[in-house]
Amino acid sequence: MNSIYKYILFLCITLFVWVIGFSQNSVIDSLTNELSIHQQKDTGRVKLLNTVAFKNYGLDQAKLRKYAEEAVTLAQEIDYPKGEARSWYLLSIFHLSKGGLDSAMTTINKSLNLYTKIDNLIGVSSCYDLIGTISRFQEDFEKSVSYYNKALKIVKDKGDHMKAAGFIGNIGAVYSTMGEYDKAVTSYMEAIVIFDSLKAKKKSLNPLNNIALTYARQGRNTEALAYFQKCLSGYRENGNKIFGASILLNIGLVYSNINEYDKALLHIKEALEISKELGNELEVAKCFTSIGSAFFSKNEYDTALSYFNKSLEISDRLGSKEGRYNSYTNIGNLHLERAELNLALQNFKKSVEVSTSSGSKRLIGNSHIALGATYYELENYNKAFDNVSKGIKIAEELSLVNSQKKANLVLSKIYEKQGNYIKALEKYKLHKSQSDSLLNRESIETITQLEFEYKYQQERDSAKMRELMLINTVKSTSQNLEQSQRNSFIAIIVFLLITMLLGGIIFFLKLRNQKSKNQKIVIEQKLLRSQMTPHFIFNSLSVLQGMILNKEERSITYLSKFSKLLRATLENSRYKTVTLSKELSAIDSYMALQNLDVSTPYNYHLSLDSTINSDTLKIPPMLIQPFIENATEHAFVDKKENKEISVQITFEQEKLVVTIADNGIGINTDLQKSSNTKKSLATAITSERLEMISKDFKMKGSLSIQNRESFGEQGTLVTLVIPYKINLVQ
Numbered sequence: 001m002n003s004i005y006k007y008i009l010f011l012c013i014t015l016f017v018w019v020i021g022f023s024q025n026s027v028i029d030s031l032t033n034e035l036s037i038h039q040q041k042d043t044g045r046v047k048l049l050n051t052v053a054f055k056n057y058g059l060d061q062a063k064l065r066k067y068a069e070e071a072v073t074l075a076q077e078i079d080y081p082k083g084e085a086r087s088w089y090l091l092s093i094f095h096l097s098k099g100g101l102d103s104a105m106t107t108i109n110k111s112l113n114l115y116t117k118i119d120n121l122i123g124v125s126s127c128y129d130l131i132g133t134i135s136r137f138q139e140d141f142e143k144s145v146s147y148y149n150k151a152l153k154i155v156k157d158k159g160d161h162m163k164a165a166g167f168i169g170n171i172g173a174v175y176s177t178m179g180e181y182d183k184a185v186t187s188y189m190e191a192i193v194i195f196d197s198l199k200a201k202k203k204s205l206n207p208l209n210n211i212a213l214t215y216a217r218q219g220r221n222t223e224a225l226a227y228f229q230k231c232l233s234g235y236r237e238n239g240n241k242i243f244g245a246s247i248l249l250n251i252g253l254v255y256s257n258i259n260e261y262d263k264a265l266l267h268i269k270e271a272l273e274i275s276k277e278l279g280n281e282l283e284v285a286k287c288f289t290s291i292g293s294a295f296f297s298k299n300e301y302d303t304a305l306s307y308f309n310k311s312l313e314i315s316d317r318l319g320s321k322e323g324r325y326n327s328y329t330n331i332g333n334l335h336l337e338r339a340e341l342n343l344a345l346q347n348f349k350k351s352v353e354v355s356t357s358s359g360s361k362r363l364i365g366n367s368h369i370a371l372g373a374t375y376y377e378l379e380n381y382n383k384a385f386d387n388v389s390k391g392i393k394i395a396e397e398l399s400l401v402n403s404q405k406k407a408n409l410v411l412s413k414i415y416e417k418q419g420n421y422i423k424a425l426e427k428y429k430l431h432k433s434q435s436d437s438l439l440n441r442e443s444i445e446t447i448t449q450l451e452f453e454y455k456y457q458q459e460r461d462s463a464k465m466r467e468l469m470l471i472n473t474v475k476s477t478s479q480n481l482e483q484s485q486r487n488s489f490i491a492i493i494v495f496l497l498i499t500m501l502l503g504g505i506i507f508f509l510k511l512r513n514q515k516s517k518n519q520k521i522v523i524e525q526k527l528l529r530s531q532m533t534p535h536f537i538f539n540s541l542s543v544l545q546g547m548i549l550n551k552e553e554r555s556i557t558y559l560s561k562f563s564k565l566l567r568a569t570l571e572n573s574r575y576k577t578v579t580l581s582k583e584l585s586a587i588d589s590y591m592a593l594q595n596l597d598v599s600t601p602y603n604y605h606l607s608l609d610s611t612i613n614s615d616t617l618k619i620p621p622m623l624i625q626p627f628i629e630n631a632t633e634h635a636f637v638d639k640k641e642n643k644e645i646s647v648q649i650t651f652e653q654e655k656l657v658v659t660i661a662d663n664g665i666g667i668n669t670d671l672q673k674s675s676n677t678k679k680s681l682a683t684a685i686t687s688e689r690l691e692m693i694s695k696d697f698k699m700k701g702s703l704s705i706q707n708r709e710s711f712g713e714q715g716t717l718v719t720l721v722i723p724y725k726i727n728l729v730q
Contacts, residue, residue: 028055046075046083053090057097058240061278065094085114085123092130096137097242099282099318104134125154129167136174137282139321139358144174161549162203165194169207176214179361179398184214186563190548197545205231209247216254217362219401223570225254245274245283252290257402261294268294285314285323289330296334305334321358325351329370336374344374365394369407381414388414405434537566543597558596565589572621577725580649581614587625587647594632602632605646612651618725619656620693623686627660627718635664635716644715655700656724663715666707690723697723 031052038045049071056063068090075084088111095104108130115123128151135144148171155163172187188207195204212227231247252268255261268290275283292307308330315323332347348371355363372387392407394400408431415424540562547555568586572578584606595601608614628645636643644663649656683705690701702721708714 028052031055041074041078043080043083046071046080049074050083050086050090057093058242061094061097064090068094081114081118082120085111089126089130096134097278097280099280101134101138108134121154121158125151125163129170132170136177141174141178141359145171161194162198162200165191166203169210172207173210176210177360181214181218181398185211186559189563190559193541193545193548213250216250218399221254221257228254241274241278242280245271249287249290256290256294256297261298264294265291281314281318282320285311285320289326292330296330301334301338305331321354325354325358325363325367328354329367332370336377341374341377345378348374361394362398362400365391365400366403369403373410376410376413381417384410385414401434405431408434540593554596561589561593561596565593576620577618578621579615580617580619583619583621583624584614587628590625590628600641600643602643602645607648609650612649616727618727619722623720623722624658626686631660631662631664635662637665639664656722658720658722660718661715666709666714667705667716693723697725699723
């Protein structure tokens with residue numbers, strides 16, 4: 001039976017891919033046919049040539065160049081500067097895709113001069129944007145940001161929110177390359193919010209990819225893979241090969257980071273074939289580097305070295321500083337592993353030189369750490385300490401956990417050689433804790449679940465596409481029934497075959513869906529503590545969207561606080577326990593965000609027993625916040641002023657007792673006004689969590705909810721007895 005299902009699935013996927021390719025080619029074929037009919041040398045033919053050239057972008061780069069060059073010649077012949085400017089712009093894109101940065105810059109400047117002469121501001125902004133991108137690849141970051149901001153100013157003045165979002169995302173890409181990761185993610189999120197508000201799903205794929213790439217650089221592999229899988233789904237839908245090659249390569253790099261080398265090679269080699277097909281040498285060099293790294297990790301050193309040298313040859317020819325840095329660093333690591341220390345030292349010195357000239361903090365920090373490790377092996381401990389110290393300072397500034405881990409291990413060894421055993425132990429403990437945080441069992445399980453959900457979603461989307469194809473087939477068959485008896489007979493046979501095929505697919509998907517539900521039940525409890533209320537997230541994004549569209553100055557503050565809260569919640573959810581201080585900090589951020597969105601702020605009070613050290617006391621995350629959120633959503637429905645929420649934390653008979661009190665309508669009134677399904681679910685989930693946590697911690701936990709009317713007061717009182725642990729090591 002399994003073989004039958006696999007065969008059916010293979011037929012459907014093949015059909016799906018063929019339909020996508022056919023639909024794209026049919027558009028291009030239609031335009032090409034129109035072009036063959038329109039032989040008159042006028043502006044209409046120039047526009048057609050440029051349109052056909054643009055449609056071939058990411059599909060057939062040779063045709064892009066062919067039609068754009070023909071458009072340039074014709075536009076010059078008939079004196080059509082706007083059409084000529086567009087053609088030069090398209091040729092610049094072609095050269096950029098091939099890694100020809102100097103040629104790309106020359107052609108885009110020709111386009112910019114023409115657009116400026118005819119005072120076409122939209123064209124000028126597009127040129128500024130592309131100059132910013134080319135400058136970023138040339139590692140001229142100051143120039144890149146400057147041109148992106150010029151482009152952004154023009155489109156903002158024009159009220160073009162779609163293009164503004166694209167330019168904001170490009171600015172984020174520069175910050176990411178420079179190692180300014182917080183600024184980068186903020187820019188990407190701002191772009192995504194705008195795209196989502198405009199219902200431009202495809203446009204949001206680029207900032208989504210860049211967020212994933214930023215997380216990957218920080219060693220946050222679970223989050224990176226989640227974003228990359230979303231982007232891969234988008235690539236499968238729109239078929240842009242340039243974007244697809246980039247996504248596949250990035251997914252391969254994440255798998256390499258978690259030691260899944262076979263999966264890594266599978267994705268990277270697919271990216272390599274697409275890049276070769278497109279003639280994109282920069283991407284080919286990156287693929288060679290990534291394949292070499294995978295073989296290096298598998299201890300196949302000769303194979304790895306051959307790929308590193310291939311990448312270095314291309315990077316030298318194209319003048320790519322980042323490509324040269326990666327090649328020198330990888331070759332140095334290989335020689336270091338083989339104990340060929342002098343060869344390793346030569347390559348790491350070159351990587352320091354290249355990274356310094358590039359100005360990228362991330363590359364500078366990593367190159368100094370690698371050079372320091374080599375000096376340690378050569379027993380030159382002073383130079384080793386100087387270089388590693390420079391590198392770890394940058395790694396800590398940029399939150400590069402993997403780089404900090406490597407640096408702390410080398411520092412531990414240096415201190416040990418110098419006889420400073422206390423410092424050596426301190427650095428080794430840091431190295432060990434950072435190693436554990438980078439790759440733990442929960443991360444692997446989460447990544448596996450993400451893979452499963454992605455594949456399941458992909459199959460379900462394929463089924464929807466096939467269903468749409470079936471409907472279209474039926475319509476087409478109905479229209480052609482009168483043509484001939486033979487056509488009618490064939491149409492009926494095709495209809496029956498597709499119906500049988502669809503029935504098999506639906507049965508297969510139902511079986512997969514049931515398995516998915518069973519697996520999700522096992523994982524659900526782990527996810528519960530890491531999920532924020534979707535209502536709150538969507539509401540916050542809607543509020544932020546409104547602020548941005550109304551150009552309110554407080555939108556920046558709101559976005560900053562929302563990002564901080566979201567990041568704190570995601571960080572806390574990765575751990576079984578967090579310090580009480582971190583949990584309270586997340587609650588403070590939540591209340592600060594809520595008060596930005598209401599006309600009358602909540603009066604929020606926190607009372608912490610003086611005997612409690614919130615930095616050493618550790619509790620399970622996300623136990624207190626749901627009840628505060630319930631209070632803000634339900635307790636003050638009819639109350640607009642004097643909204644009080646107080647949290648009191650005390651020790652009573654060695655029990656950690658948390659009370660959350662509000663002066664709202666009270667729990668009985670609340671239950672009468674609403675079915676309160678969400679509230680009941682939150683209470684049930686918390687009760688179940690406390691029951692499991694009590695068994696795990698071997699400490700009693702409980703939950704009670706009371707109406708304060710019974711005490712002669714107004715509102716609701718929630719009392720939590722939370723199991724805890726005390727961390728004595730600071």
